[in-house]
Amino acid sequence: MKKVIVVGAGIGGLACGALLARYGFDVEVLERSTFIGGRCSSTAGDGFVIDNFIHAFSMGSRGALGRVAGELGEDLRFVSRDPSATVIDGYRGRMKRFPQRLDMRPQWTRIRTALDIGVGIRGLAGGHRLFRDLMRADDPFIEERDRQALSEFLLEYSDDPQLLRWFGTICFLLLVLPPEEASAGEFIYCFREMFRCADFGYVRGSTGAIPGAYRRGLEKFGGTVRLGCPVEEILSDGGEVRGVLAGGEVRSADIVVSNAGIASTVRLVGERALGSDYAEWARSLTFSYGGAIVRYVLDEQVLDVPFVLYIADVQDQAKHEAFLKEGGLPEDVGIFMPVIDRCDPDLVPPGKQLLIAGTLAPASGGYAKTKELLDMVEVRLFSLFPGIERHVVRRMDVAPCEIGAASGNGERADIVGLAQSPGQVGADKPSPVMPVEGLYLVGTDAGARGVGTEQAAASAEVVARLVRQGYGAPGTIGRRPVQAWRDLL
Incomplete structure (x- = not known):
């Protein structure tokens, strides 16, 4: 039985590891944090289950997230409503409201x-x-x-x-x-x-239900997850992967799958093993923008819609772009807000309401105006829903640096990962087969299309299939171009 080490227990890593365990591989997932799921995770307490960040799922059970759970034999249920959201257009202060059909x-x-x-x-x-x-x-x-x-x-x-x-x-x-x-x-x-x-919505049990289902599948098929176990180096010799150095201990493996993102993976492997051209190309890649989040606990159920989308009144586009690239504050804040109890009432104590409002922010862990930005979100929300401020019993802010910490990217606090920009998608997307034999890249940075976590799960499907077929394994890369992996799918 071949040994696989997966670096990182985000959605891509857990999904890929679980699928490989199902296919008969000996899988060990190593995660530096004390929780699974990365940016797709939640925390329970005081009768609430609260997402650590902000999510909705564009394809629900019909996308990759549902497919992976189904293949693992795990129950993962998504909730959708039609209309799926209330849209509020702030153009020139008109605040026009309309339903977004599913x-x-x-x-x-x-x-x-x-x-x-x-x-x-x-x-x-x-x-x-x-x-x-x-x-x-x-x-x-x-x-x-x-x-x-x-x-x-x-x-x-x-x-x-x-x-x-x-x-x-x-x-x-x-x-x-x-x-x-x-x-x-x-x-x-x-x-x-x-x-x-037509299945846009939320997942029953909170966003943490997704990594939870994948972990159950992984362990059911004999795999293991080790938390609080940071990988310090991905080891290779003679162009082939040998394992990892984690917690000062060498762990040998036939195959290593990295869910650490392409930039971190390059650092873990080293330029010498990958080649200077590959390392330089990887460093030239760009990433998505960031966000800031404010969560409100209300003492009463005030809103009766599953999602709210506010379109900001941005008159000076150049100023808005400067805010995203350089920091400062925007002239208005766009807002996306799941109303959690309207998606899954079991996540909130009876009679309470949980709102999670997100807005765009620079993808910098050092962004210094999180509170001022989220104060702008609060002012806008309270103006859109007068009287809601009387019901707020708790406010919880999430800064861009916390997003970066959850994904392991340090000062880079992007929401998605690799930017889905011209030159970085489709045929130009990084290959999940890296130029070290037996080393693969999984997650939003390689191998798939899609929205956020759904893209990560789709990447996991691709990588698990490639590993199962033996493509990119020792003795193969020298005979086949790395980019030719698509021919096998």
């Missing part, structure tokens, strides 16, 4: 959405074509647009400002990037899958 396949839904967005008469035809093409997009259509910016793609259909604002907000929600930096192909894929599945 299923965009019917033509009448797309027309209704365009009218709700406020698309002008001149923009309706282009908007209709855009929605139609997004829903009908096949894989070649997507691949042809991988290296095109979303902003450029949208202008092929319409320059209606309200249509562009809505798509810009959805882009930030899915990819945590502005349309100018996002890959059109990647956005089209995520948009298509979300509305085709």
Whole structure:
């Protein structure tokens, strides 16, 4: 039985490890933290189960998260409602509210959405074509647009400002990037899958239920998880992986799968083993933006919607981009807010309400204005829902540095990982097969498309399949190009 060590117990690492254990490998997952799940985790206390960060799931049970659980024989249930969210458009202070429908396949839904967005008469035809093409997009259509910016793609259909604002907000929600930096192909894929599945929502049991299900599957098939066990080095010799150094102890392995992200993995392996060209290329990659989160416990159930999406009134786009890149404060804050008890009432004591509101922030662990930024979120929320402030009994802030700490990225506090930008998606995405034989990369940085944790689970499916087929194992890389792994899928 071949020994596999997985570095990191995030969604990608746990899912991949569990699948490999099911396939008959001897799997050990090493996690530096004292909890599993990384950015997809939760904490229980005082009758609450509270997500450590902020999540929704674009494909629910029909995406990779559900597929992995199903293959492991684990029960993972997602909750969706239609309308899926209340959208509030803050354009010029108008605060227009409308429901976001779950299923965009019917033509009448797309027309209704365009009218709700406020698309002008001149923009309706282009908007209709855009929605139609997004829903009908096949894989070649997507691949042809991988290296095109979303902003450029949208202008092929319409320059209606309200249509562009809505798509810009959805882009930030899915990819945590502005349309100018996002890959059109990647956005089209995520948009298509979300509305085709029509299962956007939340997971029963909190976001921590997902890594919990994968851990149960891993252990059921004989695998183990070791918490508080940081990996200091990935060991290789003669171009082949040998194991890891963890806690000062050498742990031998035939295969190592790293869920530490490409940047951290390069540091753990070392430039000498990977080659200077690969290491330099990896250092040139860019990552998504960050976020800040404020969680409220209310003494009464005030809101009766599962999600709230507030579209910020941003008049100076250049100033907003400067905020994301350089810090400071924006002129207005966009907000995405799950109402947890409306998704799963078992996570909150009877009569209470739990709100988790997130907004964009620079992806810097050193961002110094978290409190001021979240105060802006609070002012906006209290203006959108007058009287809610009378019911707040507890406020809990989450700074960008805490996101970075959970993912092990230190000062880099990106929400997603690798930016889904032109030149970093599709055929240009980092291969999960690294240039050291027997070493693989899993998670949002390699091998798959998708939204956040769903992308990580999809990557796990790919990597588990590659390992099972023996691709990238000792004695294979020299005979086959690293990028040729896609030919086996």
